[in-house]
Amino acid sequence: MMEVKSVVLTGKHVRLEPMTEAHILGLAEIGINQDFWNFMVYGEMKTELDMQNWVIDIIKRGEKGTDLPFVVIHLTSGRVAGATRYLNIMPNDFGLEVGGTWYGTEFQRTAVNTECKYLLLSHAFETLKAIRVQLKADSRNERSQRAMERIGAKKEGVLRNHMILPDGHIRHSAFYSILDSEWVDVKKKLEEMLVR
Numbered sequence: 001m002m003e004v005k006s007v008v009l010t011g012k013h014v015r016l017e018p019m020t021e022a023h024i025l026g027l028a029e030i031g032i033n034q035d036f037w038n039f040m041v042y043g044e045m046k047t048e049l050d051m052q053n054w055v056i057d058i059i060k061r062g063e064k065g066t067d068l069p070f071v072v073i074h075l076t077s078g079r080v081a082g083a084t085r086y087l088n089i090m091p092n093d094f095g096l097e098v099g100g101t102w103y104g105t106e107f108q109r110t111a112v113n114t115e116c117k118y119l120l121l122s123h124a125f126e127t128l129k130a131i132r133v134q135l136k137a138d139s140r141n142e143r144s145q146r147a148m149e150r151i152g153a154k155k156e157g158v159l160r161n162h163m164i165l166p167d168g169h170i171r172h173s174a175f176y177s178i179l180d181s182e183w184v185d186v187k188k189k190l191e192e193m194l195v196r
Contacts, residue, residue: 002091002128004068009119012194013111014081016119019059019069024052026080027071030104039138040102043166058085058100065089069100072116074107081107084116086124088134096124097134111194117151118190125183132179139172148176151193152186 009016028051037044045051061067062085069085082103089096098120103112124130135153137144149155153176162173178186 002089002094002096002130004065004086004089004091004096004128006068007123009070009123010075011115011119013075013115014119015073015075016070016084016116017073019055019062019071019083019085021052021055021059023071023080024048024055027051027055027083030080030082030107031102034102034105036102038165038167039141039144039171040100041163041165041171058083061087067100070120072103072107072112074112080104081112084120086120093132094128094130095132095134096128096130097136098124099135113147114151114190114193118187118194121178121183121186121190125180130180132177135176135178136173137176139174145174145176150189152182152189153178154182 006018028048031051032045032047042054045054058067058069062069066089067085067087068089069083071083072081074081082101084101085099086096087099098117121133124133135148137148139158156175156177159173159175161170163171165171
């Protein structure tokens with residue numbers, strides 16, 4: 001059985017540390033009123049209270065063992081850069097999902113996301129011995145889909161009418177995966193991207 005435990009993952013650009021309520025203010029500073037919430041299942045984040053409620057909900061998911069949430073710390077500035085997590089953890093099947101990922105505007109299109117994916121996938125495949133890592137995105141979110149394809153994740157298909165978002169939109173979700181047998185190639189791509 002795969003045993004997913006709280007851990008700190010550190011690279012050259014970011015540190016992923018377990019999410020706590022102490023991160024609420026830092027997450028609110030970069031996450032309130034961002035457009036990316038329109039693609040996510042949580043609804044809009046308009047106030048610090050919205051962010052507080054979101055953090056508490058995500059931490060509770062972690063306590064149930066279905067998720068392992070991280071806050072992304074940008075090492076150079078020491079600032080909170082965003083959040084990501086393992087979710088849909090399936091210990092008996094050696095599988096999990098990497099998702100719930102978002103970053104403040106100034107950290108988007110930087111090495112932050114690439115290194116976060118590198119750290120999370122390395123830990124999943126090399127330490128946890130996962131055989132499958134899943135990723136998904138709203139089918140309207142072409143930027144996220146291109147990012148998954150760029151690192152070598154394989155598109156498995158689209159779940160139509162997958163979720164109803166808080167604004168009432170019926171979301172179709174594009175599903176991707178990386179298998180343990182594909183990790184060597186994906187790791188190489190990520191390492192090349194980090195060198196650039």
